[in-house]
Every structure is written in structure tokens, then in C-alpha cells.
Amino acid sequence: MPLALLALAIGAFGIGTTEFVIMGLLPEVAGDFGVSIPTAGYLVTGYALGVMFGAPLMTVLGTKVSRKRMLMLLMGLFIAGNLLSALAPAFGVMLIGRVVASLAHGAFFGIGSVVAADLVAPDKKAGAIAMMFTGLTVANVVGVPLGTLVGQSVGWRVTFGVVAALGLVGLVGIARLVPDVPQPEGVRLRHELAAFKNVQVLLAMAMTVLGFGGVFAAITYIAPMMTHVAGFADGSVTWLLVLFGLGMVGGNLVGGRYADRALMPMLYVSLGALAVVLALFTLTAHHKVVAAVTITLIGALGFATVPPLQKRVLDQAHGAPTLASAVNIGAFNLGNALSAWLGGLVIAAGLGYTAPNWVGAVLAAGALVLAFVSAALERRDEATGTVPAGSVPAEQRTTVSP
Numbered sequence: 001m002p003l004a005l006l007a008l009a010i011g012a013f014g015i016g017t018t019e020f021v022i023m024g025l026l027p028e029v030a031g032d033f034g035v036s037i038p039t040a041g042y043l044v045t046g047y048a049l050g051v052m053f054g055a056p057l058m059t060v061l062g063t064k065v066s067r068k069r070m071l072m073l074l075m076g077l078f079i080a081g082n083l084l085s086a087l088a089p090a091f092g093v094m095l096i097g098r099v100v101a102s103l104a105h106g107a108f109f110g111i112g113s114v115v116a117a118d119l120v121a122p123d124k125k126a127g128a129i130a131m132m133f134t135g136l137t138v139a140n141v142v143g144v145p146l147g148t149l150v151g152q153s154v155g156w157r158v159t160f161g162v163v164a165a166l167g168l169v170g171l172v173g174i175a176r177l178v179p180d181v182p183q184p185e186g187v188r189l190r191h192e193l194a195a196f197k198n199v200q201v202l203l204a205m206a207m208t209v210l211g212f213g214g215v216f217a218a219i220t221y222i223a224p225m226m227t228h229v230a231g232f233a234d235g236s237v238t239w240l241l242v243l244f245g246l247g248m249v250g251g252n253l254v255g256g257r258y259a260d261r262a263l264m265p266m267l268y269v270s271l272g273a274l275a276v277v278l279a280l281f282t283l284t285a286h287h288k289v290v291a292a293v294t295i296t297l298i299g300a301l302g303f304a305t306v307p308p309l310q311k312r313v314l315d316q317a318h319g320a321p322t323l324a325s326a327v328n329i330g331a332f333n334l335g336n337a338l339s340a341w342l343g344g345l346v347i348a349a350g351l352g353y354t355a356p357n358w359v360g361a362v363l364a365a366g367a368l369v370l371a372f373v374s375a376a377l378e379r380r381d382e383a384t385g386t387v388p389a390g391s392v393p394a395e396q397r398t399t400v401s402p
Contacts, residue, residue, distance in 0.1 A: 008174070012133060023044060040091075055330040081100030126308060130307040209338065215339075243295050268371060281354070
């Protein structure tokens with residue numbers, strides 16, 4: 001794998017750390033600014049909304065800029081947002097800093113996925129995408145726990161300062177290692193938008209929303225579930241999340257490896273197994289050891305879907321994949337928000353802290369159904385020689401260089 005992937009992975013590590021570390025530092029931030037915990041929670045919500053809306057916005061703004069330069073600009077935006085958060089004199093300023101940092105998130109992973117795929121041979125695309133996303137998964141194992149520890153020990157501002165420094169390392173790495181390839185000829189914004197007329201692109205994004213939403217339906221409420229149902233101490237939740245992160249790392253690498261060999265079968269297996277494991281979690285959540293194993297499996301199976309889903313979007317968007325790739329990153333966050341809301345509804349309805357697991361199982365099963373529908377439509381189109389609406393014409397498609 002090219003060294004340029006390491007630079008992308010470092011940027012992904014910083015982005016993953018800043019996205020999730022705030023959850024462990026909310027009490028400290030709320031105390032410093034004199035706001036309630038629910039109010040401090042806007043720092044999480046604001047970031048998620050920034051990712052959803054920032055992904056297409058920043059990608060569209062960068063359509064006339066080379067991908068390398070756009071990645072560098074996005075890392076610069078990420079650094080600025082985290083520095084603003086670290087130095088914020090008031091809560092409103094920190095919220096602005098979080099939103100600024102989030103604007104880089106979706107476009108970085110979207111454009112980064114295209115760049116990563118272009119760096120390798122066609123039969124290694126998903127593996128290259130997985131290598132970049134390894135930075136995000138490792139952030140949950142190393143970056144988030146360490147960032148939380150630093151924030152609780154010497155102050156949350158130091159954590160965001162360190163994250164900004166990580167962004168600077170990623171920026172330098174991209175500048176030195178990522179090749180400066182100009183935008184493909186003949187591909188304009190209208191071609192990028194045309195990809196959304198392709199039903200296969202939309203199905204892949206719907207699978208992203210439902211499949212990854214299934215994961216976060218359970219994980220969002222992991223703390224009360226494990227402390228009130230399984231009987232873990234409050235301090236054990238951090239280490240349970242580390243197990244979840246380890247599962248993410250393994251699942252991401254396995255998903256990338258096998259998606260290059262058999263993409264749709266990989267989705268069938270991972271989504272089907274995810275639905276089953278989430279359903280079983282309603283039972284295993286009552287037993288400490290089995291619950292810990294289940295949490296690891298949810299992380300592994302959930303992230304095993306990420307490289308194949310991202311590659312599916314790239315394949316179906318053909319020669320104009322950048323915007324579709326970025327919007328699919330926003331779809332992950334939409335799934336997170338949707339599942340967290342649905343999980344909260346079933347808990348509020350009095351169905352118990354394990355009820356979100358059923359929500360997750362249903363969402364994952366829905367993604368599996370869409371995967372079968374997508375494959376069936378593809379077989380039909382191949383049999384009839386039909387070109388899906390929204391596909392980029394053959395003469396405008398770009399060839400991926402080995």
C-alpha cells in the first residue's frame with residue numbers, strides 16, 4: 001500500500017478523535033462554561049449536523065480544485081476548528097469551533113476515499129479505502145480513551161489542542177506524500193449530481209443509513225445498558241468502548257480485504273450477522289462476559305460494512321464519484337442520528353434499556369433486504385443491457401491507474 005494512505009489515515013485518526021472524544025468530556029466542558037449537560041450535548045449534535053450538511057457543501061465548493069489541494073484545505077479547516085474549540089472564551093464560540101471542524105469531516109472521507117482508490121490497482125480499491133478508515137477505527141481504541149484521560153487530568157482544552165496538532169501532522173503528510181493529480185477531464189458538477197439519478201447509488205446510501213444506524217442504535221445507549229442491565233461499574237464503560245473500537249478495527253480490515261474479492265456477498269454476511277447479533281444482544285446484555293463479547297462483535301460486523309458500502313458508491317457513481325462518496329459519509333451520520341432518536345423513543349416508551357437493540361436489528365435487517373434488492377436490479381440490468389439512470393457516459397468515465 002502507498003505511503004500516501006498513511007497520511008490519509010493520520011488525518012482520519014484526528015477527525016475520529018475529535019468527533020467522539022467530546023462525549024467523554026461533556027461534564028468538564030459543561031462545568032467550565034456553566035451550562036447544563038443537555039446544553040453541552042449541542043456540541044455533539046452540532047458536529048453531526050455539520051458533517052451531514054458540510055459533506056456535499058465542501059465537495060461542491062471544491063469541484064474545481066485538485067483533490068490533493070482540497071484535502072489540504074479541509075485539514076486546515078479541521079485544525080482551525082479545533083484550535084477555536086481549545087481557545088474558546090464562551091460556550092457559543094466552542095460550538096462554532098465544533099461546527100467549523102465538522103465541515104471538513106464528510107468531504108475529507110469522501111474525497112479521501114476517491115484518492116485512496118486511485119492510488120492502487122482496481123482489485124485493491126476496497127482495501128485502500130479500509131486502510132484510510134483504519135485511522136478512524138484506531139481513534140476509537142487509542143485516541144478517544146487517551147483524549148478523555150488527558151482532558152480529565154489536565155483540562156479538556158489540552159485535548160483539543162493535541163487534536164489540532166494531529167491535524168497539522170496529517171496536513172504535512174498529505175502535502176508531502178499524496179500525489180497532485182488534477183481533476184478528471186470532462187467531469188463537472190452536473191456529472192457529480194447526475195450520480196444521484198442512479199438508483200444503485202441511492203440504494204447503497206440507504207444501506208449505509210440503515211446498516212450503520214443499526215450499530216449506533218445499540219452503542220448510543222451502551223452506558224445505561226451496561227451499568228443498569230449487565231451490572232458493570234460506571235468506570236468500566238470506557239473499556240467496553242475500547243472493545244467496541246477493537247472490533248471496528250478488525251471488521252474494517254476484514255471488510256476491505258473481502259470486499260475486493262466479493263463485495264455483495266461480503267455485505268450479505270456482515271449485514272445478516274449484524275442483525276442477528278443485535279437481536280441476541282437483548283439477551284446477552286444481562287451477562288457481563290457475554291455482553292462484552294457481543295459489543296466487540298457489533299463493532300466488527302458494523303465496520304465490516306463500511307469499505308464495501310463506500311466502494312459500492314464509488315463503483316456505481318463511475319467517473320464522477322467525489323460528491324456521491326462525500327454524501328455517503330453524511331449518510332453514516334444520518335444513520336447515527338436516526339437510530340439514536342429511535343432508540344430514545346423505545347426507552348422513553350418504557351420498553352427498557354435493551355430495547356434499542358431490537359431497533360438496531362430491524363434497521364440492519366432492512367439494510368440486508370436493500371442489498372438483495374440492489375443485487376437483483378443489477379442482475380436484471382446486466383441481462384437486459386440497460387444502463388442505470390444517472391450513470392456517467394462511458395466516454396466521460398475515468399480510468400483508475402494502478
